[in-house]
Amino acid sequence: MLLPEVALDVAAATERAAVLAHVEDCEHCRSALADGADAADGLLLLVPPVPPGEQLRASVLAATETATAAASPAHRLRRLLPAAAAVVLAVALSVGVLAGVRPSFRARPAMPVQTVGVLDGAGRTVGTAVLTGGRRPDLQLSFTETAAGDRRYLVEVRSDDKGQVDVGTALAAQGMCEFHSALPLSTQHAATVLLVDYRGQTAYHARFA
Amino acid sequence: MAPPGPTGARPPGPAGASDEALLAAVGAGDPAAFTVFFDRHAPRVHGLARIILGDPVAADDAVQETFLRVWRFASGFDPRRGSVAGWLMSAARNVSVDAARLRGTLQYLDPEILLSLAAAAPGAGPAEAALAASEADRVRTALMALPLEQRRVLLLARWWGLSAAEIAARDHLPVGTVKSRMRLGLARVRTLLDDADPVSP
Numbered sequence: 289m290l291l292p293e294v295a296l297d298v299a300a301a302t303e304r305a306a307v308l309a310h311v312e313d314c315e316h317c318r319s320a321l322a323d324g325a326d327a328a329d330g331l332l333l334l335v336p337p338v339p340p341g342e343q344l345r346a347s348v349l350a351a352t353e354t355a356t357a358a359a360s361p362a363h364r365l366r367r368l369l370p371a372a373a374a375v376v377l378a379v380a381l382s383v384g385v386l387a388g389v390r391p392s393f394r395a396r397p398a399m400p401v402q403t404v405g406v407l408d409g410a411g412r413t414v415g416t417a418v419l420t421g422g423r424r425p426d427l428q429l430s431f432t433e434t435a436a437g438d439r440r441y442l443v444e445v446r447s448d449d450k451g452q453v454d455v456g457t458a459l460a461a462q463g464m465c466e467f468h469s470a471l472p473l474s475t476q477h478a479a480t481v482l483l484v485d486y487r488g489q490t491a492y493h494a495r496f497a
Numbered sequence: 498m499a500p501p502g503p504t505g506a507r508p509p510g511p512a513g514a515s516d517e518a519l520l521a522a523v524g525a526g527d528p529a530a531f532t533v534f535f536d537r538h539a540p541r542v543h544g545l546a547r548i549i550l551g552d553p554v555a556a557d558d559a560v561q562e563t564f565l566r567v568w569r570f571a572s573g574f575d576p577r578r579g580s581v582a583g584w585l586m587s588a589a590r591n592v593s594v595d596a597a598r599l600r601g602t603l604q605y606l607d608p609e610i611l612l613s614l615a616a617a618a619p620g621a622g623p624a625e626a627a628l629a630a631s632e633a634d635r636v637r638t639a640l641m642a643l644p645l646e647q648r649r650v651l652l653l654a655r656w657w658g659l660s661a662a663e664i665a666a667r668d669h670l671p672v673g674t675v676k677s678r679m680r681l682g683l684a685r686v687r688t689l690l691d692d693a694d695p696v697s698p
Contacts (some may be wrong), residue, residue: 292679293661296654297587327687329583330636331655332590336614337540338547344557345535348564352531355568401577420577428576430518466518 295324417494425471441483516581524572542589549593594658608652639689647682
């Protein structure tokens with residue numbers, strides 16, 4: 289079939305369109321294509337690096353002063369549309385312009401994904417938590433805090449079936465915290481993620497259904 | 498690419514931030530995050546532009562165009578669709594190949610020689626470099642386990658965007674043979690990466 293060429297991003301436009309149309313209805317092929325594309329993308333990591341010259345670096349960094357980023361169409365639209373629709377539109381725009389970079393087969397709706405807010409002690413949303421189910425459950429946290437200094441939080445997950453499980457330590461540096469880990473438990477049960485500080489107090493939490 | 502294991506032990510400051518966190522900050526218009534992102538990834542983007550375009554000036558233009566797209570579209574990136582590095586390097590390859598085809602200068606070099614030159618991309622901090630190195634190492638190990646002819650076809654396609662028909666024409670092979678090597682090579686890499694995945698259940 290044409291799957292390897294689409295995964296390697298060398299298929300002709302009509303063939304690629306035919307494959308993408310097929311995988312919309314075929315979970316087996318979609319999964320194979322997504323895995324193939326991931327492996328193919330990994331090959332690009334092996335390119336020999338060549339440090340850019342100072343002039344190139346200065347050019348690129350200066351270009352951002354004139355080019356809009358946060359005011360880009362995708363971002364503007366996201367504030368006007370309901371959340372779910374805005375995310376779909378923003379992704380569609382970025383896929384369209386970066387042609388062939390992130391084809392739609394990469395999304396795996398068959399694998400349950402939940403995105404919920406990370407809340408502080410006062411119930412304010414300070415970030416997002418994404419729980420991806422499937423064969424290898426996976427937790428990603430991303431939040432900001434205004435307190436100064438660097439902090440560590442113990443990340444605990446409490447679920448109905450497994451009780452409490454420690455999944456690692458999250459480091460908040462200069463107000464930004466990002467944590468990503470595999471989850472050693474089934475995501476079929478409701479789970480709560482707790483971020484516990486050095487005093488044993490829960491600083492932040494996120495609840496999944 | 499498989500998600501990394503627990504990543505709590507990062508060095509403090511933006512230099513130790515993950516690609517996803519950096520890109521999210523870039524998407525919010527943070528120039529400091531963009532600078533860190535550029536310094537971390539530009540060598541590989543530049544290296545790819547050079548091997549595709551040859552001409553240093555054209556390669557510089559391609560690097561600039563690629564990062565301009567990052568600056569404009571970072572806010573639309575969805576981490577569920579794959580890794581930041583994969584997204585970025587795909588864009589870099591397409592920008593460079595499009596430019597080379599427009600100029601009529603697309604030609605490939607021997608991937609075996611280039612592979613021996615490649616090292617893991619220098620990360621800004623030890624944790625990030627270790628993470629990037631282990632990911633690249635897994636792919637390299639898988640790739641080097643393939644027969645030369647399969648490895649060659651995969652790299653000619655993924656790095657230079659050569660179709661099966663183009664590879665067949667240049668290497669004087671039947672198209673079916675090239676397609677077969679692509680299929681077998683890619684399947685083998687997938688299997689080996691799966692086996693090497695540290696997060697296997």
